[in-house]
């Protein structure tokens with residue numbers, strides 16, 4: 388591979404914004420990709436993948452390069468030189484890369500790879516937490532899986548297309564994909580591609596949605612005609628899936644504390660041809676009270692640490708703080724006790740997270756069932772989805788039934 392100066396400079400500028408200005412990697416990459424209209428798909432993938440790689444391996448590369456944050460521009464080039472050396476890429480004779488100690492880089496990589504927190508490039512506190520929650524062996528496997536680049540998985544929108552029709556339509560646009568046995572609506576791209584620019588995306592044939600995430604809506608056991616409340620709907624990944632399973636029949640009320648996310652949900656619903664969704668912003672406790680004892684099904688896709696989705700969101704390793712985890716666990720418990728009241732007797736509720744930590748998952752369900760609000764509920768089923776076992780995001784889902 389030959390390195391091109393303008394692409395590498397775009398990588399360095401983006402890394403500066405992410406590491407030194409606290410910006411989000413996905414947003415900064417999108418911005419960088421708009422810099423030059425002449426860049427083709429290979430150039431764009433180079434920028435996106437290199438930035439994600441260096442964000443993912445920040446701690447390891449910084450240790451190898453012996454540089455500390457905040458990273459000066461020469462030090463950002465040193466991180467880049469580590470990335471290129473470990474990938475076996477020939478370094479050009481630019482002054483920013485001169486005197487790169489290739490052999491030393493390889494030696495330090497071998498040495499540091501003996502210690503998990505360096506090898507997997509994670510903060511000390513995260514490594515300790517992972518061991519405490521999952522045990523040494525499982526954590527070692529899980530964090531290794533979460534450091535792999537995530538595959539691109541699509542969900543065929545059954546309101547508009549079958550997975551086969553979706554695959555054939557993509558093929559016609561030179562994008563190849565295969566179906567996934569255990570995930571009936573999913574297809575996975577053979578190679579990364581910009582699916583958002585296709586005509587069939589604009590027509591609502593599919594959503595980009597990880598395979599594990601596609602397990603949540605079916606787990607709620609919804610049927611056409613039901614009244615369903617999606618309490619933490621965000622931009623509607625799961626809401627749209629629910630609408631498709633319900634064949635647009637019945638009612639889905641999508642809630643969130645952020646109105647702007649619900650606006651995005653509405654836009655996506657229009658594209659998907661989902662007509663049975665009403666959005667309501669939770670701007671006072673009245674919004675929830677009005678819904679008490681009214682729903683056949685309730686989904687709580689709770690805010691969480693996001694530790695199950697590190698492969699698609701590697702900068703969360705550096706942005707997450709232990710104090711946030713403490714706060715989010717309280718929020719999860721409050722949400723469970725408040726929003727479970729929306730359910731009718733005989734109804735079912737799914738509590739889900741994209742976390743792999745038992746303290747955000749099984750632990751929360753257990754605490755809820757032991758609490759006053761949890762009396763009358765029982766656990767019907769649960770799925771613990773770990774990335775090293777499934778090959779996709781880490782997820783958790785529990786289905787409870789309200790007996791009395």
Ligand SMILES: C[S@@+](CC[C@H](N)C(=O)[O-])C[C@H]1O[C@@H](n2cnc3c(N)ncnc32)[C@H](O)[C@@H]1O
Nearest residue numbers: 618619620621622623624625643644688689690
């Ligand atoms: C895991 S995300 C939801 C993702 C979404 N369900 C999807 O499938 O695309 C959690 C959502 O909970 C929302 N949220 C946070 N605190 C909340 C609260 N107290 N009540 C309702 N929603 C909340 C966040 O704004 C966020 O959109």
